[in-house]
Amino acid sequence: MRMSKMHFKTLREVPAEAEIPSHILLTRAGMIRKLVSGVYGFMPLGWRTLRKIEQIVREEMDAAGSQEILMSALQPSELWEESGRWYQYGPELFRLKDRNDRQFCLGPTHEEIFTDIVRSDISSWRQLPQNLYQIQHKYRDEARPRFGLMRSREFIMKDAYSFDLDEAGLDKSYQDMYDAYTKVFTRCGLTFRPVEADSGAIGGSNSHEFTALSEVGESEIAYCENCDMAATSERAACVDEVPADEEMLAMEKVHTPGTKTIEEVCDFLKLPKEKSIKALLFVTYDENYEQNGYVAAFIRGDRELNMTKLINALDIPEHAIEFADEKAMGAVTGAVGGFTGPVGLHDCTIVVDSELPAHKNMCAGACEEDHHLINVNYGRDYEGDIVTDLKLLKEGDPCPCCGKPVKYARGIEVGQVFKLGTKYSKAMGATYKDDNQQDHDIVMGCYGIGVTRTMAAIVEQHHDDNGIIWPMAVAPYHVIITLVKQDDEVQAGVAESLYQELTSKGAEVLLDDRKERPGVKFKDADLIGIPVRITVGRDAADGVVEFKERAKEENEKITAEEAAAKALALIAAK
RNA sequence: CGGGCUGUGGCGCAGUUUGGUAGCGCGAUUGCUUCGGGAGUAAUAGGCCGCAGGUUCAAAUCCUGUCAGCCCGACCA
Numbered sequence: 001m002r003m004s005k006m007h008f009k010t011l012r013e014v015p016a017e018a019e020i021p022s023h024i025l026l027t028r029a030g031m032i033r034k035l036v037s038g039v040y041g042f043m044p045l046g047w048r049t050l051r052k053i054e055q056i057v058r059e060e061m062d063a064a065g066s067q068e069i070l071m072s073a074l075q076p077s078e079l080w081e082e083s084g085r086w087y088q089y090g091p092e093l094f095r096l097k098d099r100n101d102r103q104f105c106l107g108p109t110h111e112e113i114f115t116d117i118v119r120s121d122i123s124s125w126r127q128l129p130q131n132l133y134q135i136q137h138k139y140r141d142e143a144r145p146r147f148g149l150m151r152s153r154e155f156i157m158k159d160a161y162s163f164d165l166d167e168a169g170l171d172k173s174y175q176d177m178y179d180a181y182t183k184v185f186t187r188c189g190l191t192f193r194p195v196e197a198d199s200g201a202i203g204g205s206n207s208h209e210f211t212a213l214s215e216v217g218e219s220e221i222a223y224c225e226n227c228d229m230a231a232t233s234e235r236a237a238c239v240d241e242v243p244a245d246e247e248m249l250a251m252e253k254v255h256t257p258g259t260k261t262i263e264e265v266c267d268f269l270k271l272p273k274e275k276s277i278k279a280l281l282f283v284t285y286d287e288n289y290e291q292n293g294y295v296a297a298f299i300r301g302d303r304e305l306n307m308t309k310l311i312n313a314l315d316i317p318e319h320a321i322e323f324a325d326e327k328a329m330g331a332v333t334g335a336v337g338g339f340t341g342p343v344g345l346h347d348c349t350i351v352v353d354s355e356l357p358a359h360k361n362m363c364a365g366a367c368e369e370d371h372h373l374i375n376v377n378y379g380r381d382y383e384g385d386i387v388t389d390l391k392l393l394k395e396g397d398p399c400p401c402c403g404k405p406v407k408y409a410r411g412i413e414v415g416q417v418f419k420l421g422t423k424y425s426k427a428m429g430a431t432y433k434d435d436n437q438q439d440h441d442i443v444m445g446c447y448g449i450g451v452t453r454t455m456a457a458i459v460e461q462h463h464d465d466n467g468i469i470w471p472m473a474v475a476p477y478h479v480i481i482t483l484v485k486q487d488d489e490v491q492a493g494v495a496e497s498l499y500q501e502l503t504s505k506g507a508e509v510l511l512d513d514r515k516e517r518p519g520v521k522f523k524d525a526d527l528i529g530i531p532v533r534i535t536v537g538r539d540a541a542d543g544v545v546e547f548k549e550r551a552k553e554e555n556e557k558i559t560a561e562e563a564a565a566k567a568l569a570l571i572a573a574k
Numbered sequence: 575c576g577g578g579c580u581g582u583g584g585c586g587c588a589g590u591u592u593g594g595u596a597g598c599g600c601g602a603u604u605g606c607u608u609c610g611g612g613a614g615u616a617a618u619a620g621g622c623c624g625c626a627g628g629u630u631c632a633a634a635u636c637c638u639g640u641c642a643g644c645c646c647g648a649c650c651a
Contacts, residue, residue, distance in 0.1 A: 012600065012612065013586050017644055037643065091575095143575075146644090260651065279651055304649060322575080323650075340651055365651075392649090484610060519611040526611090537610060546610090 001477065003512045004486075007044055010524050020216045022459035023148030025468050029528045031476075038145025038153035040452075045528055048476035050156065053451055053458075054135050056187045056473065057158045064180040066131040066160050071113045073137055077103035079112040083427045087287045090319035094139045094153075106139035111424050111446060114161040118442065119430035122163065128432060128442065129169050131176075133160035135451065149456035150412065151218065156452045162445040165432070167421075170443045174206070174419055177447040181210050181415050184449065188458055189471030192414065195221045196231035198308050199418050200318070206419040211411030212457040219413045222393050226404040233408070234308035236393040237400040240355035241300075243274070249361050249375040251343070257370045260339075262301040265372055269363060276301030277356065277364040277376065279340035281324040281332065281348075284316060294324065294332050294348035296340065298356060298364075299390050306392040313351055313388045341365035342382035343373055352384030353391055412457040413450070420444040462551075468529030469551050472574035479567050480510040480530040484518045484537035494545065495536040498560050505564075507571055526550065532567045536560075 011028045018024040026032045031046030042050055058068065077095075080086035086093075086105075094106040107113065114132060122128065138157045145153050162173035178194065185192045190212045197209035209232055211219050223230040231237075259265040266273050278301045286292040297310055311318055324332075332340075332348050341364035342350060356362070357378040366373045376382065393400070395408040422441035425431065431439045455474075462469045472478060479502055483495040492513070499511045510530060512521045518537070525533050535546040539557060547563045548555035549570070558566070 009584095009601095010612095011585065016580095016586070019645085262651090278649095280649075281651065307649080323648080482610090517609055517611090517613065519609090519613080522611045524612085535610075 001510050003510055004514045006510075010527055018148065020147050020150070020460070021463050022150065022216075022456040025459055025463055025527070025529075026148060026456070029468060031528070032149065034148075038142060038151070040149060040152060040154070045476040046455075049470065049474050050451065050455055052474045052476075053188060053454055054156075054158070057135065057184055057449055057451065060180045060184045060187070061133050061158070061160060064131070064176045066133045066162075066177075066180075068134060069132055070134050070136060071107075071110055071117075073107050073139065075105050075107045075110075075113060077105060079116055079428075080105060083112050083115075083424055085112070088317045090317055092140050092142065094141050107136075108138055108140045109157075109446075109448070110134070110136075110159055111161065111420070111444075112428070114446075115424045115428045115430050115444070118161075118163050119425075119428060122430070122432055122442065125165055125432050125434050125440075128163055128165050129173060130163045131160060131173060133158060133447075147216065147218075147456075149452045150216075152452065155450060158449040158451055160447040162447070163430075164443045164445070165434075165440070166443055170419055170421070170445050174417060174445050177417050177445070178208065181417065181447070181449065185210055185212070185414060185454075187473055188454060189462065189473060190414065190454070190457060191461060193221065193223070193230055193409075193411065195223065196235050197416060198232060198235045198312070200308075205421055208417050209413050210415035210417075212414050212454075212461065213409055213411045214457065214460045215410055216460060217410040217412040219411050221409050221411055222395070222406045223409065224399040224402060224404055224406050227399060227402040229399050229401040229406070233393060234306055236406070238306075238355075238389055238391040238393050239398045239400055239403070240358070240389070241274075242355075242358050243360070246360045248377045248380060251373055251375045251377070251381055253366050253368075253371055253373055255370060256372045259370075259372070265363065266301065269372070269374065271363055273302035274300060275359075275361070275363055277342065277362050278303070278305075279342070279365055280305055281328070281340060282310075282321050283324045283328050284314070285320045285322075294328070295321065295351060296332070296342070296345055296348050297351045297353075297390055298342050298384070299353040300355060300359065301363075303353065304392040304394070305390055309388070309390050310351060313386050313390070314349070339365040339367060339369055339371060341367055341373055341376070342384075343367070343376060345382070349386070350382075350384045351386045351388070351390065352378070352382075354387055354389045355391070356384075357387065412453065412460065414454045414457050415447075415449040417447045418445060420446055463529070466523070467527035470529040470531055472531045472571060475508075475529065475531050477508045477510045477530050478571045479507055479532045479534060480512060480525045480528075482512050482518070482521045482525055482533055482535045482537075484521075484535060486513045486515060488540075491536050491540040494540040494543070494560055498534065498536065498545070498564060501564050502567060505568055507568060532570060534560075534563050534567065 009030045014024050015027050030043050033041045096104050135158045142153050164170045192212045194208045194210050197207045199207040220233040222233050222236040256268055259268045262278055277298050280297045282295040283291050284293045361375040363374045364376045396405045399406045425442040430442045459468050481495050485491050502509045531550050533548045543559050544557050545560050545563050546555050
């Protein structure tokens, strides 16, 4: 490609809204273009890289035995009603109506569609297992789109769905996908870690998230250097602390004026936070978004609540629960906020963290303004409707597997695999007959890769102050020939024959023949991150050019023939 | 959803307090000089100041409403 003919524009200044390197650099390099918040288009260079990532995904999916199809993004609401997710998915679902008032949505994911396909095409055990995938635009009306491609409302995703006879089959499909994902992200040049994850709105039992390590990532992972434990912070189990046993003392109400927070109460009563119970009150909503109940969660004063664990314990959608305001709190506790406790609390679902029952003689709110109770004991003074792990695992806490202190890291979720089981096949009637004419639910798995997000993650891990440093496998072009003086016949001739030579051997080459000053060409070459740069300049008359890899500091003067051979070797090694 | 900030040529911003004919830098076009790390110079083009309403002789500026964008929070009982 001759750059003088390419639709191409770089920005010298950083766009005002861009915060993180991938957003800044992809925009400055002219690879992506924002239309509205969370919606991006891809310009020639960006589109080439995206297609390369897609191609890697395709090759590995095909190799793993999955078949590519393409379903519509526009989906009728009926299928979502069937699975129950028309309500469950919440406000992130882009909903729209046609001229006849029929409801549709733009697919945020495609479990329903694929299940629908399979239930009509598959009827016999002989037809299983099957694995289908597509690479397609997805739509999610994110509460807060941000960071360019990292969290957008329209994005490209590869989603795959496996259909098996039984759990054993699913285990194999899951492992095959897990292995394929490992190959995909390795080929893309990412440093990543597969971690255990919560399955969220998708549902199902097991799940792993593939996290590209990065400080700007929105995903927080806990891992252990001593054992194999690695999980998202919301998924990570916590070890219950078991305190020394003590005799139960008589419960007592004490006057604690103005002590709303755990800190204030514990300071006032001269107690460690480990001896106090923290209360968190929520209101819940039904399918019509009407308030339908209250939830009180209790954890030890020094702990933090893990919202995901609470939602899972209650078995409700994420959007069906909110922190209660002062008024709602009063309605339940009969007191102003800050003095809620589990004793005598009624008309709400009480969820108690699993480590609290073993804790004796605790301090808790008395459900009365300016009063707390001390020597509160589980079983005698209060009970929970649900007792389960609600705690957030923090850095340094004991590892749930081996007990050593856990570490924390941030990362970008570039892929996730789920064991769905029969959640969708049961709801939508996707069954097969076995060799005894018996019907069984098809056992499903689903597997996603955020293709556009992967592109952003690669930039996050591969850039410097001057721009992007694309790994060869995903670079929009392999080589850029920087022609220093485009109107110097000798230089132009050398550049042209080098361009022809490399192109004819299968290299993807950009020839910078623009009427620009050399500085501009060098800056642009660095910004767009082409892995190999061959500069044709003052030594062209001697057949000598300059060879430089984008990722390396040094450059060398060699003959054009040597440069071509070197470039081809690097391309072949990708 | 809650809180804060911002909308002024393609991009980045000043001007708004104290109403009075819209400015700067980058970019773009043309000429000359320059030419190996985002050149210099001269000239030119480009904006009903997000939108709607109001106050006023007069509104980018004041008032009301509205839309859009960005940031922060979602851990407090």
